[in-house]
Amino acid sequence: MPAHVHMLLFIVLVLLSGLPEHAQAQKSDVKKRMQRKIVVSENKRFLQYEDGQPFFWLGDTGWLLFEKLTREEACRYLENRKKKGFNVIQCMVVPSLPLVNVYGDSAFIENDISRPEVTEGNNHTDTQQYDFWDHVEFILDEATKNGIHLALVPLWGSVAKRPDMSVEKVAAYVTHLTQRFGSKPNIFWLNGGDIRGDVRPEIWKTIAGTLQSNDGNHLVTFHPFGRTQSSQWFHNEPWLDFNMFQSGHRRYDQVGKDDVRSWKGEDNWRYVLEDYAKRPPKPTLDGEPSYENIPQGLHDTTQPYWTAADCRRYAYWSIFAGSCGHTYGDNAVMQMHKPGDRNRAYGARNYWFEAIDDPGSFQMQHVARLMLSRPFFERVYDSTLVVDQSRGYDFIPATRGRSYLFAYTYTGRAFTVALGRISGKTIRACWYDPRTGASQTIGIFENVGTHRFQPPRKRQNGNDWVLIIDDTSKVYSLF
Numbered sequence: 001m002p003a004h005v006h007m008l009l010f011i012v013l014v015l016l017s018g019l020p021e022h023a024q025a026q027k028s029d030v031k032k033r034m035q036r037k038i039v040v041s042e043n044k045r046f047l048q049y050e051d052g053q054p055f056f057w058l059g060d061t062g063w064l065l066f067e068k069l070t071r072e073e074a075c076r077y078l079e080n081r082k083k084k085g086f087n088v089i090q091c092m093v094v095p096s097l098p099l100v101n102v103y104g105d106s107a108f109i110e111n112d113i114s115r116p117e118v119t120e121g122n123n124h125t126d127t128q129q130y131d132f133w134d135h136v137e138f139i140l141d142e143a144t145k146n147g148i149h150l151a152l153v154p155l156w157g158s159v160a161k162r163p164d165m166s167v168e169k170v171a172a173y174v175t176h177l178t179q180r181f182g183s184k185p186n187i188f189w190l191n192g193g194d195i196r197g198d199v200r201p202e203i204w205k206t207i208a209g210t211l212q213s214n215d216g217n218h219l220v221t222f223h224p225f226g227r228t229q230s231s232q233w234f235h236n237e238p239w240l241d242f243n244m245f246q247s248g249h250r251r252y253d254q255v256g257k258d259d260v261r262s263w264k265g266e267d268n269w270r271y272v273l274e275d276y277a278k279r280p281p282k283p284t285l286d287g288e289p290s291y292e293n294i295p296q297g298l299h300d301t302t303q304p305y306w307t308a309a310d311c312r313r314y315a316y317w318s319i320f321a322g323s324c325g326h327t328y329g330d331n332a333v334m335q336m337h338k339p340g341d342r343n344r345a346y347g348a349r350n351y352w353f354e355a356i357d358d359p360g361s362f363q364m365q366h367v368a369r370l371m372l373s374r375p376f377f378e379r380v381y382d383s384t385l386v387v388d389q390s391r392g393y394d395f396i397p398a399t400r401g402r403s404y405l406f407a408y409t410y411t412g413r414a415f416t417v418a419l420g421r422i423s424g425k426t427i428r429a430c431w432y433d434p435r436t437g438a439s440q441t442i443g444i445f446e447n448v449g450t451h452r453f454q455p456p457r458k459r460q461n462g463n464d465w466v467l468i469i470d471d472t473s474k475v476y477s478l479f
Helices: 003-035 071-083 132-145 167-181 201-214 269-276 308-320 359-371
Strands: 038-040 047-049 057-061 088-092 149-153 187-195 220-224 243-246 284-286 325-328 398-400 404-409 415-418 426-432 439-446 450-453 465-471
Touching: 003 132, 057 359, 071 132, 088 187, 088 325, 132 149, 132 167, 167 201, 187 201, 201 220, 220 243, 243 269, 269 284, 269 308, 284 308, 308 325, 308 359, 308 398, 308 404, 325 359, 404 415
Parallel strands: 057 088, 057 325, 088 149, 149 187, 187 220, 243 284, 284 325
Antiparallel strands: 038 047, 398 404, 404 465, 415 450, 426 439, 426 465
16 A cells, blocks of 8 residues: 555544544533533623633523423524524523423423422433423533523513412422522523513512522523513612613514603613613623514514514624623524414414524624624723714614724714724724624724724615724734
């Protein structure tokens, strides 16, 4: 055999022999990362691992994950989200009563949440020993393997409003949750569940108190009703570690009669600024903006549907205003719409296993990548950076650190930036594409005065770009 063939075979064997070790090392890295506790950052505006590394919340809404997906389907979904950079899945533990999962396992005896239906053992292959709570645990463990945290809503708002729901039952149920899952490393708790905090407040107080008493290892927030924020009711509560708001699914012109005084329309960045103005300081994020492929206004399926471009706009607007992360959603995925479903809510046009690859799901990773590419904890919203600010879709939020700044345009309109607000005698500018994560160099400029920047292509909704400006003395990624 010729010498070069021997060498080729040798190289192939070396590469193949290294694959298992490499894969094992990757699994080990994920396991170590998932064992680290997540806490609020020192400046009280962001989340971080306890070792000081930033945790940028990039969430997806898989609300009915436990109820509707098989073990195999759950694995497929989690692996898909891992590849796209999602690190949090928001899901309901009890979305409705009676509650039965895809295997026919009931969650409770006689629909009494204080009486979880539990079988002996935890054999994932034996349906006689595999109950609803085993299924939840299986998915939690699979999420851990994929480096994903599950943000668990113990009791959805519609269930809490049932007349037979008492604080005693709720306390017993949440105690069961914490005893069964409190040792899992990959949990956030979402109190509430699409409900105002002043509706059944005794329920939310009971959930919060039981979590505090039984689980001090995981952060807690409150998922509120559309167009409201947790800070409206609970900002000063010691159990609320960070705020969450639901900017909702309505257009600027779809004002409800109850929304007139507090109406923000699509300006989800306004919620962030309102939360920032409160004391003590706490992190905040948009836990439910408009979903991809859901009707504008939510209920009328004759309306236009929100697109991936809208999802990008909501993400960059709120993050650049100062949020600690963002949650994306897709109509079919959030309800895990499957063939044979009796109810196709909100005009879902495809199934969950198709929708997991809708365009917006690929594009969310680019905002996370951008935010983690520069010093993270020093970043602030700066309303003075854009000289010719505007409203509506032409609004351009800008955020900066000491040596960099980002500004986002949804319409691709030209805008003027005030320079000299970051370090450096000279600055380097480029355009970052939120669709692809690629960048285009603009040039190097003196860091004085103002400069007008013209994004690529023609001006129109969805021609969105991020202007990146860096101090040239710093070595940052240009993507």
